[in-house]
Amino acid sequence: xxxxxxxxxxxxxxxxxxxxxxxxxxxxxxxxxxxxxxxxxxxxxxxxxxxxxxxxxxxxxxxxxxxxxxxxxxxxxxxxxxxxxxxxxxxxxxxxxxxxxxxxxxxxxxxxxxxxxxxxxxxxxxxxxxxx
Amino acid sequence: xxxxxxxxxxxxxxxxxxxxxxxxxxxxxxxxxxxxxxxxxxxxxxxxxxxxxxxxxxxxxxxxxxxxxxxxxxxxxxxxxxxxxxxxxxxxxxxxxxxxxxxxxxxxxxxxxxxxxxxxxxxxxxxxxxxxxxxxxxxxxxxxxxxxxxxxxxxxxxxxxxxxxxxxxxxxxxxxxxxxxxxxxxxxxxxxxxxxxxxxxxxxxxxxxxxxxxxxxxxxxxxxxxxxxxxxxxxxxxxxxxxxxxxxxxxxxxxxxxxxxxxxxxxxxxxxxxxxxxxxxxxxxxxxxxxxxxxxxxxxxxxxxxxxxxxxxxxxxxxxxxxxxxxxxxxxxxxxxxxxxxxxxxxxxxxxxxxxxxxxxxxxxxxxxxxxxxxxxxxxxxxx
Numbered sequence: 001x002x003x004x005x006x007x008x009x010x011x012x013x014x015x016x017x018x019x020x021x022x023x024x025x026x027x028x029x030x031x032x033x034x035x036x037x038x039x040x041x042x043x044x045x046x047x048x049x050x051x052x053x054x055x056x057x058x059x060x061x062x063x064x065x066x067x068x069x070x071x072x073x074x075x076x077x078x079x080x081x082x083x084x085x086x087x088x089x090x091x092x093x094x095x096x097x098x099x100x101x102x103x104x105x106x107x108x109x110x111x112x113x114x115x116x117x118x119x120x121x122x123x124x125x126x127x128x129x130x131x132x
Numbered sequence: 133x134x135x136x137x138x139x140x141x142x143x144x145x146x147x148x149x150x151x152x153x154x155x156x157x158x159x160x161x162x163x164x165x166x167x168x169x170x171x172x173x174x175x176x177x178x179x180x181x182x183x184x185x186x187x188x189x190x191x192x193x194x195x196x197x198x199x200x201x202x203x204x205x206x207x208x209x210x211x212x213x214x215x216x217x218x219x220x221x222x223x224x225x226x227x228x229x230x231x232x233x234x235x236x237x238x239x240x241x242x243x244x245x246x247x248x249x250x251x252x253x254x255x256x257x258x259x260x261x262x263x264x265x266x267x268x269x270x271x272x273x274x275x276x277x278x279x280x281x282x283x284x285x286x287x288x289x290x291x292x293x294x295x296x297x298x299x300x301x302x303x304x305x306x307x308x309x310x311x312x313x314x315x316x317x318x319x320x321x322x323x324x325x326x327x328x329x330x331x332x333x334x335x336x337x338x339x340x341x342x343x344x345x346x347x348x349x350x351x352x353x354x355x356x357x358x359x360x361x362x363x364x365x366x367x368x369x370x371x372x373x374x375x376x377x378x379x380x381x382x383x384x385x386x387x388x389x390x391x392x393x394x395x396x397x398x399x400x401x402x403x404x405x406x407x408x409x410x411x412x413x414x415x416x417x418x419x420x421x422x423x424x425x426x427x428x429x430x431x432x433x434x435x436x437x438x439x440x441x442x443x444x445x446x447x448x449x450x451x452x453x454x455x456x457x458x459x460x461x462x463x464x465x466x467x468x469x470x471x472x473x474x475x476x477x478x479x480x481x482x483x484x485x486x487x488x489x490x491x492x493x494x495x496x497x498x499x500x501x502x503x504x505x506x507x508x509x510x511x512x513x514x515x516x
Contacts, residue, residue: 009264030265036381055385056286058278059331060270064258065251067270075275075330077283077380085380087266100286111268124268
């Protein structure tokens, strides 16, 4: 079980909180010590809107241990409207086919159970198609 | 600075070695390399390994290998760079000998995937990804390759079977490699019908993880290099480059910039150009990684790498089966590339011999080109 590291990044997982660089205004997710755009120190929290589009996606047929119950599931690279790209499961797909370029929005969902049946539930961001 | 000769090579068959341990596999490879070189004293031992501390609950691999093989008097540590760990260890051996610090350096890559049974091994291999922000969404290393392949095919309108030429070539070459895990040819028809692993990436687009050990004995002493009576092979250059760990942090995910940088640095150090190479052991953990590497090295325009694999006549690829058909023993793979290139340059590759092979470029990567390490090997008699 990995409670400390889940606790450490819960703002990132639940609320898509990253950083805004005070030097060049770049929006950064996830947070890091040095801004990848300008090299300055990046510290200001910034909450992303959760809106983005699908850069690429793949349907997984072989899951790593702990994720088998969700098979088959779709993983996407989602380009957030503010700039950064994240890796996440797509959810609430229904009958809708996934397409590159499809607009999606962030939701907080259960990712897995840490440490088996009695373990801690891990929540995090997934993305669903924007309706309409 | 010294020349660095490969004085001895050794390798095990790549496969599922349930009955053999890390130590035992590594001993077979390193003893073969030592014996070929006339059993010289070893100054340094560098180990390449990725999974052992998780899958085998064994760290300090260098000490394990040295103890088991009776290597006293060595200094040792393990190099780790994701799946490029073997190439990282090779680089350490190269630097030690080139600098004159070590007269001989034994470099061993070893992996025991089968020390862990069941789905958990994919999780351990995914430690090479960004654990907090990639692995935690339920991805494996294969998922990242699937994402790249999907984007590549869509962006460049590549036919669904467009990436099949390399797996077919790899399998054809492995037929004549007695150390390969898969020794049967596959057809393009089989490629088209293969089951999806991480769509559009199919079973033949992904190299099989397996056990194995490979070793080289490096030296700056020409007498030791000549002890085995083999044609002299040198490591001419060694260079590494890094990109963002997470694929999603790349400004242009389809551009493997660390491949470009690593190759350019190695070529500059060797005073050579890519066209001087008869052999390119490209990193084919996934067929898309090989295609993107080819493009990153300027051998084909972006979006055309898949065509270049089939059309090119100048450079031999995956000459002993590559990761796809020889097999992918992760941290050992970089050493298998070195051993195979050395065999080619010595003229010992049998049915797979590339005629007139004088120079080879071998390239390994951790993750989707997050960490790329390249070596250039030459027959010593070659002028350049």
